[in-house]
Amino acid sequence: MLNRLLPVFLMVVAVAVFAALPVVAIADDNGTTHEGKIVKITKDELVMTDKDNKEHTHKLNATTKLKLDNKDVQVADIADFKAGMKVRVTTKKGDPNTVLQIEALSKGDFKN
DSSP states (O other): OHHHHHHHHHHHHHHHHHHHHHHHHHHHHOOEEEEEEEEEEOSSEEEEEETTOOEEEEEOOTTOEEEETTEEEOGGGGGGOOTTOEEEEEEETTEEEEEEEEEEESSSOOOO
16 A cells, blocks of 8 residues: 555655746745835836835836736736826846836735
8 A cells, every 4th residue: 555655645746846846936036026106107117106105216118017906917008007006016136127017906905
């Protein structure tokens, strides 16, 4: 019985480790995240205020992921992002000028 269970157990562990590798790689690349409110946004730029009411400007590029109310959206939907919305910006680790993702909420708060 043990001779049959050991290979199955090892296979399950190997699959679990293999499945977790992309999650670990993504977590290492996430970089820095900060939250605030949208002042204005265009297809090229986001102007936001942080929790201390300090204004930040971020450049958007073709690889910037956009999310609105927890749904992926395209640059064509940028008009749906409105001034005053809560926003969370994730920049590349070690490079605060490269924006990886912009998330906005029309109501409610971000859940970590």
